[in-house]
Amino acid sequence: xxxxxxxxxxxxxxxxxxxxxxxxxxxxxxxxxxxxxxxxxxxxxxxxxxxxxxxxxxxxxxxxxxxxxxxxxxxxxxxxxxxxxx
Numbered sequence: 001x002x003x004x005x006x007x008x009x010x011x012x013x014x015x016x017x018x019x020x021x022x023x024x025x026x027x028x029x030x031x032x033x034x035x036x037x038x039x040x041x042x043x044x045x046x047x048x049x050x051x052x053x054x055x056x057x058x059x060x061x062x063x064x065x066x067x068x069x070x071x072x073x074x075x076x077x078x079x080x081x082x083x084x085x086x
Contacts, residue, residue: 004022004023005020005021005022005023006020006021006070006071006072007019007020008020008021008070021068021070023050030054030055030064031052031053031054031055032052032053032054032064033050033051033052033053034050034051034053035048035049035050035051035072036048036049036050036051037049037075045074045075045076046074046075047071047074047075048071048072048073048074048075049069049070049071049072050069050070050072051066051068051069052066052067052068052069053065053066053067054067
């Protein structure tokens with residue numbers, strides 16, 4: 001979609017789910033947004049993703065865990081020198 005929004009289609013047991021994610025302020029001061037670049041298989045650019053992290057209670061302790069992920073675009077060759085190869 002656009003820079004602050006993305007559309008996600010996912011196949012479910014009985015059809016498809018459609019979700020629109022919008023970037024906005026975090027729920028509190030413990031929210032975190034991380035952008036990661038992965039090197040494309042052909043090495044000619046990168047795929048860029050955002051991960052929204054937030055507090056989650058696990059066994060009585062609060063941890064930061066990934067909450068949402070979204071694809072945010074492609075990077076040009078050589079722009080993301082720190083991209084992870086997968």
